[in-house]
Amino acid sequence: MTGLLLNITGNGKGKSTSAFGTIIRAMGWDWRIALLQFVKGTIQTGEQLFFEKMKSNRFIYEKSGCGYSWTPGDHVGYASKGWERAKELLKSSELELLVLDELNIVLAENMLDVNEVIDALQNRHPNLNVIITGRSAPQNLLDICDLVSRIEAEKHPFENGLTARKGIDF
Numbered sequence: 546m547t548g549l550l551l552n553i554t555g556n557g558k559g560k561s562t563s564a565f566g567t568i569i570r571a572m573g574w575d576w577r578i579a580l581l582q583f584v585k586g587t588i589q590t591g592e593q594l595f596f597e598k599m600k601s602n603r604f605i606y607e608k609s610g611c612g613y614s615w616t617p618g619d620h621v622g623y624a625s626k627g628w629e630r631a632k633e634l635l636k637s638s639e640l641e642l643l644v645l646d647e648l649n650i651v652l653a654e655n656m657l658d659v660n661e662v663i664d665a666l667q668n669r670h671p672n673l674n675v676i677i678t679g680r681s682a683p684q685n686l687l688d689i690c691d692l693v694s695r696i697e698a699e700k701h702p703f704e705n706g707l708t709a710r711k712g713i714d715f
């Protein structure tokens with residue numbers, strides 16, 4: 546079956562966790578899956594602790610980032626390295642699902658060429674399903690997606706001065 550291209554964007558919480566939920570669903574069907582996490586690098590997260598334990602010949606898990614763009618670091622270098630790996634996996638006949646977590650952010654901040662990304666997505670292995678997450682997805686990327694969900698932020702504890710919580714946010 547032809548693979549789908551899904552994009553989860555918007556300002557509300559629930560983009561990455563939606564992709565992680567789909568990974569669980571696909572794992573249930575013994576799909577071969579890869580998760581590449583862009584942007585977030587040094588911050589330890591619950592999903593990292595979990596996915597590191599899940600790594601196998603059917604599950605690839607890699608991070609390529611050095612934190613949020615306002616923190617110092619070679620953001621473009623990490624983005625390019627992650628993208629090189631993504632390009633390789635996009636051609637693979639050995640995968641059913643590839644998740645590119647926070648790729649929208651990398652594109653919104655012009656760390657990669659969006660036209661090159663669009664071209665590689667359109668020329669991926671035809672059976673491969675791809676999920677891209679992150680705020681501020683560029684419109685020309687959304688135009689080529691089969692599914693776009695824009696998560697709206699109606700309320701967030703951050704507005705009441707509450708910061709990110711272990712187990713809920715990271």
Ligand code: ATP
Nearest residue numbers: 556557558559560561562563680698701703709714
């Ligand atoms: P999650 O990983 O929980 O699904 P996300 O992928 O939708 O979140 P990101 O843009 O990756 O969201 O941001 C991750 C962090 O930002 C999380 O700690 C999350 O709680 C926080 N966050 C998400 N939405 C908002 C918001 N509207 N206001 C403030 N902080 C937010």
Ligand code: MG
Nearest residue numbers: 560561678679
């Ligand atoms: Mg996210």
